[in-house]
Amino acid sequence: MTDLTKLKIAEARDMLANGDITARELTKAHIAAVDGFDALNAYIAKTPEIALKQADAADARIKAGTATGMTGIPIGVKDLYCTKGVHTQACSHILDGFKPEYESTVTQNLWDDGAVMLGKLNMDEFAMGSSNETSFYGPVKNPWRKGEIDTVPGGSSGGSVSSVAGFAAMGATASDTGGSIRQPASFTGTFGFKPTYGRCSRYGMVAFASSLDQAGPITRSVRDGAIMMQSMAGFDPKDTTSVDIAVPDFEAALTGDIRGMKIGIPKEYHMDGMPEEIEALWQKGIAWLKDAGAEIVNISLPHTKYALPTYYIVAPAEASSNLGRYDGVKYGLRETVQGGSLPDMYEATRAAGFGEEVKRRIMIGTYVLSAGYYDAYYLKAQKVRQLIANDFKAAFEKVDAILTPTAPSAAFAFGEKSDDPLAMYLNDVFTVPASLAGLPGSSVPAGLDKDGLPLGLQVLGKAWDEETVFKVSAVLEEAAGFIAEPKIWWR
Amino acid sequence: MSHIDKATVAKIARLSRIKIEDDKLEPLAGELNNILGWVEQLEEVNTDNVLPMASVVDVKLRWRTDEVTDGGKRDSVLKNSPNHEYGFFAVPKVIE
Numbered sequence: 001m002t003d004l005t006k007l008k009i010a011e012a013r014d015m016l017a018n019g020d021i022t023a024r025e026l027t028k029a030h031i032a033a034v035d036g037f038d039a040l041n042a043y044i045a046k047t048p049e050i051a052l053k054q055a056d057a058a059d060a061r062i063k064a065g066t067a068t069g070m071t072g073i074p075i076g077v078k079d080l081y082c083t084k085g086v087h088t089q090a091c092s093h094i095l096d097g098f099k100p101e102y103e104s105t106v107t108q109n110l111w112d113d114g115a116v117m118l119g120k121l122n123m124d125e126f127a128m129g130s131s132n133e134t135s136f137y138g139p140v141k142n143p144w145r146k147g148e149i150d151t152v153p154g155g156s157s158g159g160s161v162s163s164v165a166g167f168a169a170m171g172a173t174a175s176d177t178g179g180s181i182r183q184p185a186s187f188t189g190t191f192g193f194k195p196t197y198g199r200c201s202r203y204g205m206v207a208f209a210s211s212l213d214q215a216g217p218i219t220r221s222v223r224d225g226a227i228m229m230q231s232m233a234g235f236d237p238k239d240t241t242s243v244d245i246a247v248p249d250f251e252a253a254l255t256g257d258i259r260g261m262k263i264g265i266p267k268e269y270h271m272d273g274m275p276e277e278i279e280a281l282w283q284k285g286i287a288w289l290k291d292a293g294a295e296i297v298n299i300s301l302p303h304t305k306y307a308l309p310t311y312y313i314v315a316p317a318e319a320s321s322n323l324g325r326y327d328g329v330k331y332g333l334r335e336t337v338q339g340g341s342l343p344d345m346y347e348a349t350r351a352a353g354f355g356e357e358v359k360r361r362i363m364i365g366t367y368v369l370s371a372g373y374y375d376a377y378y379l380k381a382q383k384v385r386q387l388i389a390n391d392f393k394a395a396f397e398k399v400d401a402i403l404t405p406t407a408p409s410a411a412f413a414f415g416e417k418s419d420d421p422l423a424m425y426l427n428d429v430f431t432v433p434a435s436l437a438g439l440p441g442s443s444v445p446a447g448l449d450k451d452g453l454p455l456g457l458q459v460l461g462k463a464w465d466e467e468t469v470f471k472v473s474a475v476l477e478e479a480a481g482f483i484a485e486p487k488i489w490w491r
Numbered sequence: 492m493s494h495i496d497k498a499t500v501a502k503i504a505r506l507s508r509i510k511i512e513d514d515k516l517e518p519l520a521g522e523l524n525n526i527l528g529w530v531e532q533l534e535e536v537n538t539d540n541v542l543p544m545a546s547v548v549d550v551k552l553r554w555r556t557d558e559v560t561d562g563g564k565r566d567s568v569l570k571n572s573p574n575h576e577y578g579f580f581a582v583p584k585v586i587e
Contacts, residue, residue, distance in 0.1 A: 097571070098571050099571065100571075101564070101568075101570055102567075196548070197547050197548050198548045198550070211547055237553075240552060240553065241548075243548060243550050244553070303536065306533055306536055309530040309531075309532055309533050310533065312526065312529075312530055313530055313533075320507065324508075328573060329572070329580050329582055330571070330572055330580060331571035331572060331573075332571070332573070333573070334573035334574065340583060341583060342582050342583050342585050344583075345583055346508040347505075347508050347510035350508055350510070351509050354509065359507075359509055360522060360523070360526075362507050362509065363500075363503045363504065363509070363523060364523060364526055364527070366503050366506050366507045367495070367499075367503050367523070367527070370503070370506060377530070379543050380533050380534075380538060381530075381533060382543030382544045382545075383536075383538035383541040383542070383543045383544075384533050384536050384538060385543075386541055386542065386543065386544040387536065389547070421522065421525070421526060422525065422526065422529055436547075438547035438548050463548060
């Protein structure tokens with residue numbers, strides 16, 4: 001019998017519909033895979049009972065002929081999504097023991113479509129990190145190794161990409177604030193998709209930077225990403241920034257036909273010190289799209305180099321405000337000081353509950369919003385952010401999509417960058433600009449580096465034009481023919 | 492633009508409601524100065540006549556009727572609290 005954990009979502013959907021397999025069989029195979037995956041620390045809570053219950057419901061639904069693309073598909077959920085009665089801590093100590101009384105809209109959409117929850121996935125604490133080394137639950141390992149050396153899976157959605165790359169989930173929810181879907185997808189040879197800001201509801205997603213946070217899927221193919229995105233997306237009155245426009249049929253966009261399409265190549269994304277093989281892969285990607293009939297257009301996004309510093313004002317500012325709610329009163333950890341006051345309790349709780357990177361960002365955010373500095377830092381950053389968005393707007397008057405590398409390096413070793421915040425921040429140099437502009441983007445696995453580690457290419461599109469991003473991504477996927485798999489060393 | 496010293500870190504820590512031990516103030520000042528020194532490159536961008544971004548997507552915020560749509564969930568709200576009594580969140584005494 002075929003290994004059910006190696007199936008793509010689209011393949012499993014068809015086999016379930018044909019009665020070749022049952023959702024229960026598929027789920028049981030995945031529960032076993034999750035149990036055999038402990039060495040990677042991707043799952044921080046497992047939910048096999050829920051999974052089997054959902055699988056049985058899915059089988060009934062398939063029999064009744066009311067199945068959707070996600071019915072009976074076992075997935076993992078990033079710990080940032082509120083799941084009713086199930087561990088939800090955004091991998092922070094400060095949310096110890098928190099079990100939400102409600103469900104996030106994105107996960108509810110998936111369950112309504114019949115998806116199956118395998119468990120909650122590890123991540124950087126409050127999604128602040130690019131290597132999944134800041135989690136209270138410890139780092140996640142990448143299934144891909146550099147010879148015998150373990151590598152990071154990228155971040156912040158490290159558990160999501162690791163589980164999907166390592167066949168311990170058919171797909172996973174992730175979230176992207178500055179690149180937390182695309183960069184880890186690139187590090188693990190998976191497909192990652194971030195939609196337009198406002199396409200998915202943020203209701204029930206633990207907030208990091210509200211003007212940037214967006215939900216998206218991690219899968220092993222572009223088609224799978226389209227199927228999962230279809231289920232996750234949609235207007236939600238519970239989120240004031242969710243936008244009420246029709247969700248197109250993403251899978252139908254995968255026509256393979258990009259003839260006459262204009263693809264922009266931004267000159268500012270040629271970065272000093274970037275490995276030659278990433279530049280070479282980018283050139284290959286350009287050639288693939290040209291061969292498929294697209295027209296390549298050189299473009300300029302002049303404010304690109306200011307995107308990261310802008311992000312590191314805007315995101316910490318919003319985080320310092322969002323994370324103000326963790327005070328030891330309403331949920332999670334409480335540290336009291338003998339004979340201490342209420343403020344003493346707040347300060348002790350937050351000192352014990354937040355990790356170093358989170359504290360650093362809260363303090364940066366507090367500083368740039370504080371009296372006397374607000375205009376110089378925060379207001380300035382919001383102006384530069386507008387200029388970055390304007391760059392994209394001007395570019396998209398000339399092109400339909402933009403192609404760049406996803407990240408300036410392949411996966412690196414543990415500890416390699418964790419002592420230097422600025423070196424870590426540079427991981428997101430190619431993903432942050434589109435995040436600041438709220439645009440949709442993907443990372444498509446496109447090749448391996450000299451050490452056999454995956455590299456991704458990023459496709460960016462116009463606001464609300466996810467279909468073009470999917471379409472171009474699928475053409476790249478087809479041309480790249482990326483079929484490499486990590487060597488299974490963990491079971 | 493500005494240099495963060497030990498006293499400033501202590502002030503930010505207090506505003507952030509995070510207890511920072513005295514021996515951590517100096518190293519934190521170094522880290523924060525590094526990051527702020529790096530973001531200060533934004534000064535070289537000309538932003539005259541640029542309005543700060545208010546919303547990343549070009550849509551009008553929705554209005555809704557001002558009416559009660561949810562409620563009556565006291566027990567649910569209190570359920571995750573580290574300490575609650577008589578239907579209230581309980582905290583250390585704030586009035587003598």
